[in-house]
Structure formats: structure tokens, C-alpha cells
Amino acid sequence: xxxxxxxxxxxxxxxxxxxxxxxxxxxxxxxxxxxxxxxxxxxxxxxxxxxxxxxxxxxxxxxxxxxxxxxxxxxxxxxxxxxxxxxxxxxxxxxxxxxxxxxxxxxxxxxxxxxxxxxxxxxxxxxxxxxxxxxxxxxxxxxxxxxxxxxxxxxxxxxxxxxxxxxxxxxxxxxxxxxxxxxxxxxxxxxxxxxxxxxxxxxxxxxxxxxxxxxxxxxxxxxxxxxxxxxxxxxxxxxxxxxxxxxxxxxxxxxxxxxxxxxxxxxxxxxxxxxxxxxxxxxxxxxxxxxxxxxxxxxxxxxxxxxxxxxxxxxxxxxxxxxxxxxxxxxxxxxxxxxxxxxxxxxxxxxxxxxxxxxxxxxxxxxxxxxxxxxxxxxxxxxxxxxxxxxxxxxxxxxxxxxxxxxxxxxxxxxxxxxxxxxxxxxxx
Numbered sequence: 001x002x003x004x005x006x007x008x009x010x011x012x013x014x015x016x017x018x019x020x021x022x023x024x025x026x027x028x029x030x031x032x033x034x035x036x037x038x039x040x041x042x043x044x045x046x047x048x049x050x051x052x053x054x055x056x057x058x059x060x061x062x063x064x065x066x067x068x069x070x071x072x073x074x075x076x077x078x079x080x081x082x083x084x085x086x087x088x089x090x091x092x093x094x095x096x097x098x099x100x101x102x103x104x105x106x107x108x109x110x111x112x113x114x115x116x117x118x119x120x121x122x123x124x125x126x127x128x129x130x131x132x133x134x135x136x137x138x139x140x141x142x143x144x145x146x147x148x149x150x151x152x153x154x155x156x157x158x159x160x161x162x163x164x165x166x167x168x169x170x171x172x173x174x175x176x177x178x179x180x181x182x183x184x185x186x187x188x189x190x191x192x193x194x195x196x197x198x199x200x201x202x203x204x205x206x207x208x209x210x211x212x213x214x215x216x217x218x219x220x221x222x223x224x225x226x227x228x229x230x231x232x233x234x235x236x237x238x239x240x241x242x243x244x245x246x247x248x249x250x251x252x253x254x255x256x257x258x259x260x261x262x263x264x265x266x267x268x269x270x271x272x273x274x275x276x277x278x279x280x281x282x283x284x285x286x287x288x289x290x291x292x293x294x295x296x297x298x299x300x301x302x303x304x305x306x307x308x309x310x311x312x313x314x315x316x317x318x319x320x321x322x323x324x325x326x327x328x329x330x331x332x333x334x335x336x337x338x339x340x341x342x343x344x345x346x347x348x349x350x351x352x353x354x355x356x357x358x359x360x361x362x363x364x365x366x367x368x369x370x371x372x373x374x375x376x377x378x379x380x381x382x383x384x385x386x387x388x389x390x391x392x393x394x395x396x397x398x399x400x401x402x403x404x405x406x407x408x409x410x411x412x413x414x415x416x417x418x419x420x421x422x423x424x425x426x427x428x429x
Contacts, residue, residue: 003078010114010316013085014094016075017106024066024104031065059100067098067106079110086113089322114316116356121397124313129411130402131294137407137416138286141168143260144201144420145271147420152256155222161255162200162219165198172218173254179228179247202417218252225250293419298402307350308394312355318345355393361393 001019008014035058037047044050055062079085095107122225152171161170174196198211217227229248244256262266268282276285298403323345405411 001248003074005078008109009319009324011088011111012319013110013112015079015091015106015108015110017070017075017104017108018068019104021101021103024070027066027070028062028100031062035061043100055100061316063098063100067096067104068106070297071106071291075108086115087111088149092321102322108320111319111322112365114352116314116316116353118360119312119313121394123311124398125401126302126309126398127401127403128163128298128305129405130298131405131415132414133287133290133294134405134407137290137412138283138412140168140201141286141290141420142263142271142282142414143258144417146260147258149270152258152260155257157222157256160220161252162215166257166310167200167219169201169258171197173197174214174218174250174252177249177251179249182352187230201413214250214321217250221252222251223255243244286375290416290419297415302395302400307346307353309398310353310357312351314356316349316352318348323348358390359396361390364393367371 001017001023003018004016006014006016032051033052036051036054038048039054039058040046041049044053075091075339079087091108091110093106094109095105098104098106122204145180148168152169155170161165161167161172162247163170176196198215200215214229217229218225221227227250229250262270263282268276268279272282272285276282386405
């Protein structure tokens with residue numbers, strides 16, 4: 001019998017077992033004896049069933065019994081007892097070639113913790129986006145809180161969707177019809193009833209890319225206007241290529257706009273839910289709230305940048321089969337459409353990385369400026385609270401450079417939109 005272990009990936013090992021039929025004769029005899037004494041066949045006394053009949057009728061059972069016992073023995077001798085392997089996840093048999101009285105070939109895939117040695121981090125820079133609150137963001141936040149208290153009105157014939165002055169919160173409802181490019185006739189099964197809605201202030205969207213482009217197409221238009229877009233998503237230009245067989249005919253069926261009231265003391269109380277009692281105080285209250293929340297956003301970006309940089313400096317891959325086996329998931333391609341699995345993979349990678357960081361930096365003192373309480377930063381889930389100190393040691397190895405995010409960037413309004421949606425009642429400063 002021959003046994004080998006091959007390395008086929010950063011975490012993947014394959015145990016190979018080869019055996020000639022003659023090597024397995026004793027195992028087969030023991031298996032036949034076991035089944036001969038335990039099975040019942042009409043016409044034969046227990047323990048007196050002919051061996052040939054047992055081998056013929058229970059061949060698959062005998063093969064399975066031989067393989068299971070052989071695997072158990074080889075695994076204990078060559079894998080479990082091997083101190084160089086830190087096993088993770090579940091092993092998986094990936095190949096079996098064996099029939100009774102024939103040669104055997106078995107491949108078992110198993111997974112080991114990746115070997116990570118921390119590199120010299122001197123001179124490494126982390127660049128972190130930093131947010132500053134402007135009057136525009138305060139006004140945006142107040143308007144988002146006002147939306148639930150007032151009703152929008154239809155746009156007049158002289159008003160246009162997405163007007164730079166008044167149209168940030170315009171709401172648009174439209175219908176999509178799939179039409180033939182050549183005849184302009186609606187296709188069978190075309191989308192003739194589904195109505196789609198978005199407002200110009202919302203940047204958190206189920207179909208972000210298409211709706212972003214539709215916003216550009218609809219800006220400056222009014223109810224009744226039509227545009228055509230390709231089936232695989234909206235295009236920057238209204239005209240579609242002649243090569244497109246079918247396209248979407250998009251028709252604007254409704255457009256609404258808010259008229260904002262003057263903020264007095266009563267509105268200030270309603271917007272803040274009695275945390276402030278004057279219009280002047282409302283401005284300060286919103287600014288302090290957003291500054292605090294944006295500070296937490298910056299810290300989250302710092303954590304993300306730190307992890308990404310460590311992954312870049314210490315690359316290793318997680319095998320798909322490891323995720324499937326360890327988390328009992330059906331095999332799924334890791335791509336841009338499966339964000340949940342991507343996050344799962346990233347979290348597991350970071351857990352392995354954190355173990356290596358803890359081992360390499362355990363003797364290093366924590367600089368005072370990176371104390372976790374002063375930074376207000378938590379770099380791992382609460383299941384590992386003891387690692388905060390180690391991870392702040394890691395952070396101290398980098399130089400931090402903050403870059404200001406442009407105050408009119410979409411990232412700003414995305415964050416304010418998110419904060420408004422998640423804060424049913426903003427905390428008092």
C-alpha cells in the first residue's frame with residue numbers, strides 16, 4: 001500500500017491512498033466474516049452462509065466497510081498524528097476507484113490553517129476618507145426627516161424632474177415595456193404593468209446601477225416623456241445601438257415634488273422628536289449628530305482599509321469546498337452577485353489573519369495613541385474581545401493619512417440617507 005499527501009492550495013491538502021488487491025485480502029476476509037455472522041438469508045443458518053454468496057450479494061457493503069476502516073487507520077497515522085497540520089473544517093472524499101478484488105485509489109481533500117508570517121510593515125500607509133459636515137448635509141438630513149410629515153405634489157408643466165435647486169427629492173414613477181427595436185411593437189410578455197419608483201435623494205437601491213443611469217436620463221424631463229434603454233441596463237445616452245434586437249421603452253407616468261415648510265420651533269420639535277425646542281438648536285443638534293456618526297463611519301473605513309491592506313500583503317485563498325463543508329453551504333460561485341458569500345469569505349480570512357497577528361505581535365506594547373478606548377475602534381466581532389489590544393498594535397505599525405471626501409460627493413449623501421433610514425430617533429448630542 002502507498003500513501004501520499006499533496007499540497008494543492010494555500011489551505012488544501014489531498015490524502016492519496018493506493019493499494020493493490022493483494023494488500024486488501026485480509027481486510028476483505030474480515031469484512032466477509034462480519035457480514036456472514038450478522039446477515040440473515042432464508043434457507044441458511046446464521047454463520048453458515050456460503051462465502052461466495054456473501055461476497056456476491058453484499059459486495060458493495062463489503063467494499064464500503066473495507067474503505068471506511070482503511071481510511072480511519074490511514075487518517076490517524078498520517079494526518080491526525082502529523083503535528084505540522086492544524087486541521088480546519090471537514091474533510092471530503094473527492095475520488096474513489098475500488099471494486100471488490102480490484103486495486104484501490106482514494107483521494108481525500110482536507111483543509112489546514114494557512115501559514116501566515118507577518119511582513120515588515122514599516123513605511124506602509126493607510127489612506128482613509130474623512131467626512132466633514134456642511135450646511136448642505138444638515139439641510140439634506142432635515143428634509144429626509146420632513147418627508148414623513150408632508151405630502152408631495154405633482155410637478156407643473158413648467159417644472160422639470162431633478163431640478164438642481166428644488167428637485168433633489170423628486171419622486172418618479174415609470175413603466176417599462178419591452179419592445180422590438182425594428183418595429184417599436186411591444187414584445188410578447190413585455191413588462192406592461194409593473195411600475196417602478198425612485199426618488200432623487202435615495203442612493204440605497206436594489207438595482208443601483210440601472211436607477212442611477214435612469215436618474216440621469218429623466219433629469220430635465222416631465223410626465224409623458226419616453227426614453228429607450230438596452231435590456232441589460234440603462235445607457236448614458238437615450239439612443240440605443242442598431243444591433244439591439246429588443247429594448248425597453250420607459251415612460252414617465254408620474255413625477256412628484258416636495259414643497260418644504262419654513263422650519264419654526266414647532267417643526268424643530270417634530271423633526272427631533274422633542275430633543276430640541278428651537279430652529280437654531282435644531283441646526284446644532286443635527287450637526288453634532290452627523291459629526292458623531294460620520295466619525296464612526298471613518299473608523300469603519302479605517303478597519304476595512306486595514307484588513308484589505310493585510311490581505312494584499314499576505315495573500316492566501318479560501319477554497320470553495322472549504323466554505324461548503326465548514327458552513328454546510330451548497331456550492332456557489334463567489335462573484336459580484338453573491339455578496340453574502342464574499343463577506344463570509346472575508347470574515348474567515350480575517351480570523352486566520354488575526355491569529356497570525358496575535359502570535360507575531362504579542363510582545364509588542366500598545367502605543368498610547370492607539371488605545372482601543374481612545375480610538376473608539378473595534379476591529380473584530382465581540383466573540384474575540386481580547387483581540388482589540390493586539391489589533392491596535394497592528395494599527396500602530398502603519399502611518400495613517402486622511403483624505404477629505406468632496407462635500408458634494410454622492411458618498412456623503414449615501415451616508416446621510418443611510419443614517420436617516422436607520423435612526424428612527426437620532427440620539428440627543
